[in-house]
Structures are given as structure tokens and as C-alpha cells.
Amino acid sequence: MKDKIKPFLPYIIIIIVVLFIKAFIVTPIKVNGESMYPTLEESDIMILNKMAYYFNTPKRFDIVVVNMPDEYLIKRVIGLPGESIEYKDNTLYVNGKKIKENFKHGKTEDFNIKELGSDTVPKDSYLVMGDNRENSLDSRELGFMKKDQLLGRTSLIILPFNRIGNAK
Secondary structure, X not given: OHHHHHHHHHHHHHHHHHHHHHXXXXXXXXXXXXXXXXXXXXXXXXXXXXXXXXXXXXXXXOXXXXXXXXXXXXXXXXXXXXXXXXXXXXXXXXXXXXXXOOOOOOOOOOEEHHHHOOOOOOOOEEEEEOOOHHHOOOHHHHOOEEHHHEEEEEEEEEEOHHHOEEOO
């Protein structure tokens, strides 16, 4: 029996390692919808870094994958725990201070975090938004995202070939 299995052992090990990497470290993820346009386009294939938040916390403007009951959403972190967030005249204010967004996004209608029933982003939660602000299902409608809903960070587009590179 050992002699019959021995030639296949390297392939079995490779399959186990690949499955481990896909389950716990990195995995491809497909962009569905236009909520992150113009940064991401529908059907872009990206690499999701599942290890990103094991030892670190999400940072403002990270592109994250959010685990929702029926689907995964790709959004951008805007508000961090303990912060007061407001958009006024298409400008982001964090704790009353103007913050420059160094990425392209649609027009953001005036919004105040108080509309979500809180003065600040709750502990272990984040406010996330799509870059296509006029057409994005995000925290403005869904509420705050818990840290354990964030499956990881993504920024590397691997397909289509003409879009390979880091999403900003």
C-alpha cells in the first residue's frame, strides 16, 4: 500500500498546503457591482489578505472585504472606533478636522454619523463606504461593521491583465 501512495505524496502535500493558504492566508476575490468604481471595476479579481488584521487593526482608507449574511462587500474604511465622522460639501471631517481623501470617489452627500444613532464609531466597529458614493450600499444604510466582519484587506488587482497592480 505504501508503495502505491508514495508517488502521490508530494501532490497530496501540495494540495494540503494550497488549501491551508487559501483558507487562512490569502485567497482570490471577485468584485461584484460598481460600488467601488472608479478604484475597482466589476469583475476585477483581487487578492484578499486574510492575515492583515490578525495582529493589526484596520486603518483609514484600507480597502476591506466585509462578510455580510448573504454576500461579501468590498468597501473602504472611513471611520475608526471612537471617531466622529461627517461629510459636508463632499469633504470628510473626522472629529471636526478636515481630512483629505487621496483617491477618486463620487460625490458624497452630506452625512453625519449621528444619523446612525451614535456620536462616534462604536468600539470594535468601523464605518465603511464605497468609492462610488452615489451607488453604494455601505455603512450609511447598513450601519457600522464589526471588526470580526472584516475578512481582511485587499489592494492587489490580479485580473484582468490590463489592470494588474495596486488599487489606491
